[in-house]
Amino acid sequence: MKASVVRPVVRAQSSGRLNLARREALEGYICLAPWAIGFMLWIAIPMVSSLVLSFTEYDVVTNPKFVGLANYDQAFFKDDLFWSSLGRTFYYALLVVPIGVVGSLMAALLLNQNLKGTSVFRTLFFLPHLTPTVAAALLWVWVLQPEFGLVNYLLEFVGIKGPAWFGSKEWAIPSIAMIALWNGIGGNRMMIFLAGLQGVPTELVDAAEVDGANSWQRFRHVTLPMISPTIFFNLILGIIGALQVFTTALIATRGGPAYATWFYALHIYRSAFEYFTMGYASALAWIFFVIVLAFTYLQMRASGKWVYYAGEEK
Amino acid sequence: MASILGRRRFLRSIGALGALGTVAVIAACGGATPTAVPAKPAEKPAAPAAAPPSATTAPAANAPVSSGAATTAPVVAPAKPAEAPPAAKPAASTGPVNLLIHFSDAGRYGEFVTKYTNDVVSKKFPNYKIEVQGSPGHEEHFTKMISQFAAGRSGDMGYIYPAQGWLGMMSAKGMFTDLDAQAKSDNFDLKQYFDGAIKFSRVDGILRALPWHAHAEHWTWFLNLNVFQEAGVKPPPLDAPYEWGIEQETEMLTKLTKKSGDKIERYGISPKTDYIGLFMITRAFGGDFLSDDGKSVRLGEKSGRAAMQWIYDRMYKHKVTPTAAQMEGNDQQMFIAGKLAVIYGPGSIGPTMAKSIGDKFKLGVAAGPKGPGPEGRLAAGVGPNCMGLLTSSKNKDAAWDVLKMHTSQDAGVQKVLFGAGAPGGRPDSYDDPKLIEAFPGVKVVKYQLGIGWPENLPWNLRGREMTNAVQQTLDNVWLDKMKPDEGVDATIKAMEAVLKLTDVRQDK
Numbered sequence: 001m002k003a004s005v006v007r008p009v010v011r012a013q014s015s016g017r018l019n020l021a022r023r024e025a026l027e028g029y030i031c032l033a034p035w036a037i038g039f040m041l042w043i044a045i046p047m048v049s050s051l052v053l054s055f056t057e058y059d060v061v062t063n064p065k066f067v068g069l070a071n072y073d074q075a076f077f078k079d080d081l082f083w084s085s086l087g088r089t090f091y092y093a094l095l096v097v098p099i100g101v102v103g104s105l106m107a108a109l110l111l112n113q114n115l116k117g118t119s120v121f122r123t124l125f126f127l128p129h130l131t132p133t134v135a136a137a138l139l140w141v142w143v144l145q146p147e148f149g150l151v152n153y154l155l156e157f158v159g160i161k162g163p164a165w166f167g168s169k170e171w172a173i174p175s176i177a178m179i180a181l182w183n184g185i186g187g188n189r190m191m192i193f194l195a196g197l198q199g200v201p202t203e204l205v206d207a208a209e210v211d212g213a214n215s216w217q218r219f220r221h222v223t224l225p226m227i228s229p230t231i232f233f234n235l236i237l238g239i240i241g242a243l244q245v246f247t248t249a250l251i252a253t254r255g256g257p258a259y260a261t262w263f264y265a266l267h268i269y270r271s272a273f274e275y276f277t278m279g280y281a282s283a284l285a286w287i288f289f290v291i292v293l294a295f296t297y298l299q300m301r302a303s304g305k306w307v308y309y310a311g312e313e314k
Numbered sequence: 315m316a317s318i319l320g321r322r323r324f325l326r327s328i329g330a331l332g333a334l335g336t337v338a339v340i341a342a343c344g345g346a347t348p349t350a351v352p353a354k355p356a357e358k359p360a361a362p363a364a365a366p367p368s369a370t371t372a373p374a375a376n377a378p379v380s381s382g383a384a385t386t387a388p389v390v391a392p393a394k395p396a397e398a399p400p401a402a403k404p405a406a407s408t409g410p411v412n413l414l415i416h417f418s419d420a421g422r423y424g425e426f427v428t429k430y431t432n433d434v435v436s437k438k439f440p441n442y443k444i445e446v447q448g449s450p451g452h453e454e455h456f457t458k459m460i461s462q463f464a465a466g467r468s469g470d471m472g473y474i475y476p477a478q479g480w481l482g483m484m485s486a487k488g489m490f491t492d493l494d495a496q497a498k499s500d501n502f503d504l505k506q507y508f509d510g511a512i513k514f515s516r517v518d519g520i521l522r523a524l525p526w527h528a529h530a531e532h533w534t535w536f537l538n539l540n541v542f543q544e545a546g547v548k549p550p551p552l553d554a555p556y557e558w559g560i561e562q563e564t565e566m567l568t569k570l571t572k573k574s575g576d577k578i579e580r581y582g583i584s585p586k587t588d589y590i591g592l593f594m595i596t597r598a599f600g601g602d603f604l605s606d607d608g609k610s611v612r613l614g615e616k617s618g619r620a621a622m623q624w625i626y627d628r629m630y631k632h633k634v635t636p637t638a639a640q641m642e643g644n645d646q647q648m649f650i651a652g653k654l655a656v657i658y659g660p661g662s663i664g665p666t667m668a669k670s671i672g673d674k675f676k677l678g679v680a681a682g683p684k685g686p687g688p689e690g691r692l693a694a695g696v697g698p699n700c701m702g703l704l705t706s707s708k709n710k711d712a713a714w715d716v717l718k719m720h721t722s723q724d725a726g727v728q729k730v731l732f733g734a735g736a737p738g739g740r741p742d743s744y745d746d747p748k749l750i751e752a753f754p755g756v757k758v759v760k761y762q763l764g765i766g767w768p769e770n771l772p773w774n775l776r777g778r779e780m781t782n783a784v785q786q787t788l789d790n791v792w793l794d795k796m797k798p799d800e801g802v803d804a805t806i807k808a809m810e811a812v813l814k815l816t817d818v819r820q821d822k
Contacts, residue, residue: 045335060464061487147642167638258789
């Protein structure tokens, strides 16, 4: 008798909790839905579709024809431009990433000095980042013009005969790297570093100063470790961004001269939208995805050795 | 407690939806094509190029022109009085018709087509509502048109050119209608157009587009006559007979090149190192890049090697052509600014440049020279830029009406007067007195179109791949990273690799 009296009370209480839990879950999923739908439509479905298409011969207009691993075989063993364009892309990343990260950090350090006019300088540093890439490329074609461009004109004043820049096999990639650095050093990366620097506890810096550390020692042993997560973040994004170099090469050099700026992303673009070998372009894109993923994974594994997260135990 | 909204169930639902979506996307790929891909051609070789004029029919111009020997220029038939064309069908429809034209905005082409449509075509066909959709450049336009076609969103007509295999590639994908059938049903006379332009607009023997304009590829020479006068140099013939020999070029260009200390203030001639410019000079030397059937590479022949050496010598031996490092903007900009005495290119740049040049100097137009030695010949290309009927059109007869108007004699004249490139792909446009008055040099281009023949395309219609392979590889020569013979060998290898690629026509 007691049990039958107790049970209905328990059942009423638990169904009230279920309704609340369900409602909260439903509200959560509704809030997630825009992201989830966008993710499905614009990222997940296209990615999986391109993976399937990478096993086909597909020219956009007619139906895809299954060819198995032929596209991957073409990429690895038959396409001369595959390896050379990968090499050029990594060379470019090697130029841009270290200089870009160090440059952005130095700019952030300057802005972190709390001197008069900092906000003006912050704006000036950030302005190049706001220039659209295509406009920047067209502008720099003229700035780097070998005969009458500004850079060679100034170099002549100090007795240096400037190179042909975009017109030179050796200097084409450094020219594009220069544009990327001009655009990127004072950009979001600098702002992220600035935020990181402003998060360094001042008491640690003061304690180091009291202990007799000079400015370099304070920077090396206090500031750098404290901003190592920020450096790591910028490094990962910087590498991924650099490996995707495309727009400037398309606008300024069209992949030349003599394939000097025929980067991997440009190779994908030409295969897809000029030659209409969409299946092959999909295979190239997936190979690149795996390479970048592997690279990122290695960096994450290595980060344990040099990235310090406040509060973690080692 | 099991919940119908558990995380795992939610994720499984998302995954299932995603898989369904992926299947739908894959199934939709390529499904928009309303017609089958054209079947492979039969035993006949697929090359659209006509045979070049043979040496025996070439004018007797083996003696250098400067010796004053009488030469017989190939006779360009005087413009016949305009004959009434055979009676065409009446307009396709009197009810309202919506038409969409895809065009490139480069060179003000799209702007002109819009204007001509509004001012002329729409007045003749007031019930046709015609929209012109532009893209910023030719290649962007082609990419957009193909993508729209694939998505089932393309219209009725599209701008296209056969050079570098674009028309062939798109026709192989079933994008352009058979215009032979259309012309036949309408008693439309295709002989109104330049022979070579019609030949080049055929793909595997079937006409796929009508010439909207035509030029003699990149072998029309534009001269700064003031500079010739200043240097005391006789220019190449500006009036018939137009033949002259390339042997005269070196001395001529050396005198035209002006130095100031170490610096060269004005060069003799532009570096024409794009694909079309290179194969044109090779033709003048008696060769070509590809065989007539497009199956083998001819660049390695004596003529091809000599042509590449010639261009290299202009840059590094005689120093009459700027290298990439010495260019100041592009060649047209340098020419207009007086830093180049001569440039050569498509005839379409002449009328446009004339407006920019204005009174700065007197512009002369000459035909490209005959190559040296017994193999040398008068060469010219035929480069029509066309309009075709898309197979996606739901109003083919109405679109045909509009296509005929846009490729008419009048449109061919108006576009030059408007500033949109070369005259129409037909002799009667070139003969128009208004055009000749506005730009006298058109008579030279007309002569070249009369002797020219189409580009030899690769057998597999991989024109874009071929263009990039040749240009990028030979760049090593123009940058002096390879000597011409070495560069030619490397380019042959790259070209042969392209010829090994699959045929774009293959059935799917």
